[in-house]
Amino acid sequence: MRRPDEPYYVRYDGDFGLSGLAGRPGDGQLPPAEGDEQVGEDARSLLESALPDEVIRSLWLAADRGRFDPAGQGRTVRSWLRGWSQAYPPPAPKRPKSFAKYRSTMSFEPPRPVLVEEEIRDAVLAEIAAVEADLVRAVPLPGVVPALRRAVVEAGADLGFRLLLRILKACSVRVDKARYDRFLELGEPFEYHYGVVHDGLEVDWPPLDPARRDSDWDFGLSALAARFAHWHDGTVDEVLRGSAAADDIRQTPGSAAAVLLDDVTRLHASPLSTDTLTTLWLAAGDCGYQPDRFGIDVRQWLERIAEVCRERLRETAPAYRPEPAPVRADLADEVLRELGDLAPEMESRTVQPHWQGVPGAAAARALEQVVSRVDPDLGYRLFLRVLLALWMPLTQERYARYQALGERFGYGEYLVSQVDGFVQSDL
Incomplete structure (x- = not known):
């Protein structure tokens, strides 16, 4: 998982990337996606993975509620992803800040959390397992849960977690307060804005x-x-x-x-x-x-x-x-x-x-x-x-x-x- 140069919450006040695209009105056609450069990053993560086209297509259709089929009208899933990757190419490396050498003593920026890929991957996989029965009942497409697991392992825990959240929202799967709290905690090391988890998620709130x-x-x-x-x-x-x-x-x-x-x-x-x-x-x-x-x-x-x-x-x-x-x-x-x-x-x-x-x-x-x-x-x-x-x-x-x-x-x-x-x- 490639760590962005700055926290996601600095650039996005809600869901973003391919998961955010699936949650917005529209038909998933090529750009612009409201200037969301992470769509290109997510597309490259999927293109560089070993995920078959049908697995990627199933994930997208579940997240998008079946409104837009990326494999339709003479396209393939990978040509659709390549279009997004080309529309938002990798950003040029940022120059170091002028006062970087003083950051430890002068900076007011909070320290960024340490990401351990294996630990964060296992945590996301555990949440998928916890809601597997609810997803199987709610999602009309077969094989979405195995597809989510493969996305986490092969395309990265960040994208896999956002797709999990988007599919839960798209299929109106309710989660209890304890699971919602865990989702919020899991979003912290990714440096999400709280809206990535909160907005649109159906929660069984206590009285x-x-x-x-x-x-x-x-x-x-x-x-x-x-x-x-x-x-x-x-x-x-x-x-x-x-x-x-x-x-x-x-x-x-x-x-x-x-x-x-x-x-x-x-x-x-x-x-x-x-x-x-x-x-x-x-x-x-x-x-x-x-x-x-x-x-x-x-x-x-x-x-x-x-x-x-x-x-x-x-x-x-x-x-x-x-x-x-x-x-x-x-x-x-x-x-x-x-x-x-x-x-x-x-x-x-x-x-x-x-x-x-x-x-x-x-x-x-x-x-x-x-x-x-x-x-x-x-x-x-x-x-x-x-x-x-x-x-x-x-x-x-x-x-x-x-x-x-x-x-x-x-x-x-x-x-x-x-x-x-x-x-x-x-x-």
Whole structure:
């Protein structure tokens, strides 16, 4: 398998190459294929393999839902592939970057994953075996599963995996959540955009549950506060609707609205005073949106958030009936210890000090009430948001404890790491 010069996700925001061509409207005729140079690469992979024409034809017809036969109208499968190969010849080698020798110390590019061909090939073959019975039932053409196996072995795991995904989508084969998650993980070493797996795949999603933690990122009211902290574009309602619809690719559709609704419902029904709720929202949101400037108080603001969430849920999960998620009361003391440990340093700072800011001491008191009287999970997420708004420096020891606590709450890898820019070096 020839590794592309740059990650696929840089060039493509969905499926691509021959598998992407099979999924697009059209008849598979020769170019252009929307400027997709990978079609030429995939064609050469098949031409250089020992796959017989009929095997390649079967794979294409299954992926394309039989709309276009590459062996029709006086063509052969290989002449069709040669046409694509000629239309998109191999690209010229790229010149090394000028600062390549400094990349290890200066580059902000994430390291590219190591691809071990045998391991990745075996992983794709295992996924084909796992869905073999479903494919045999769903695909009207005989021999597609053996053809997929041969494509993986002889034309490369990359193309074979994309063809597997395209055939599953073309034949409406449903996969369970665990298999879908494995597909996403398998796409990571290939450096796919998530749409290669996600878009068009039928998934048996688990029921909506605000207690599930399938997202890698922040969620709920703390995530909404982050959006308003950096609020530059769109109206208030546009930001609200965008947040309510911001499901992670690993989440059941409607999850973003469900967890946000759970957070605001708890706060609205809590014994916290209006002043405390106002302090909490302004501190977590870095004073980016102040409801009173729009003629509403904080409880009306929470009601508006809830209304938008219910609108979203009526569209995506009309049968869903919200029920409060269990409160992690067992972690309250641990969150309070971390908050109390940092409170003296928070008192010396102010959220937006050059404006009508929120004193750090007031923010700490509001957070303590959320943790002890409402929900430690919500309180901890808002605590992290307030640390960002206060530009609070953190020791590596504290940050390690915050990460461990986030793991106990079941958070994804990027929720606590949002504050890692304030971790001080031991040097």
